[in-house]
Amino acid sequence: MSGTVQQVVGILCIIAILYIGNLVRVKRLELKYALVWFAVGVMLLIFDLAPGIMEWLARLLGIALPINMLFFLGFGFVLIIILTQTVVISNLTRKTKRLTQEVALLHRRIDNIKTREEETKEIIASIQNPNVGVVNYIDSEEP
């Protein structure tokens, strides 16, 4: 890697890490999920500053070109991140579903309570004013 590319990549890495840090600071990114991105940024930076490590790793794994080592690592990282996100999405789906169901059931309950309240009021009114006949509410109520 030439000196210029190394500098550009290094600067980009630092900018990316700072940007992710800021996302966490303004609470647009959960620290929990930011960790894996920090790891990616820091690792890239290390590889960039010390290209020898990657060459050594590539030789160790029998990969001819160090650049392929980089692709391999990047691919591995992306897979891990996507899997993590799928887990997170599944979790969110489950939670949204539960909340939806809870809200719906609560609505039903509120409506039932309201109906009963009105019926009670009418019964009380009819007791206080005996001229108005009491309708048989016990039979007319429906859950």
Add this chain to the structure above:
Amino acid sequence: MQRRNKLVIIPAFNEAGCIVNTIEDIRQNAPSFDYVVINDCSRDETGALCEKYHYNVVNLPINSGIGAAVQTGYMYAKRYGYEYAIQVDGDGQHDASFLEEMAEIIEHSDVNMLIGSRFIEKEGFQSTGLRRFGIRYFTALIRLLTRQTVTDPTSGMRIVDRNVINMFAEDYPKDYPEPETAVTVIKNGLTVREIPVRMKERQAGVSSISFKKSVYYMIKVSLACFMAAIGVK
């Protein structure tokens, strides 16, 4: 609030065409049942019709899919202490007169889940050829996984007791739940039995399983059955 110990769960998504018929059918032919409509955020008149006739409806604020809708029904059943719950599709494909018959049987036995099967006496609407093949495949798969025979594992007509209600209220598949839940129930040491029923051809609406989706259905449900078989709590 409630006077009966049995609940009919009616999941409804865009069923304005037959929801009223379905409910009136249940009220007339299944008088020992309470019912609850789970309106899964229908885009048609389903919700408005339920309001109009003061039906006991639970409106899901977000469209959550058939599995979530049915599960809401089981949550309702659990919360209000129902002994038995049965699911009836909002499309009027089931015959409400069978509800009482099924209730009668499950109440006088120690069966936890009773399934209405089209294929014991082979009467009424028998589904189409390819679908029947799919159903046979699931019968074979369930026999392989649980060593029990369920002749109509895709039947949506199933009455369950309180044990199963509690189970379903906690955990219920997102879509196409029938074969999978049969496996779950059997694998949890509860008993499943079948009785013959006759089904009508649907009155309105379309089946949730189009030809295009059938491949997804086969793979998903097979995998789900397998997971249910190995994932005993």
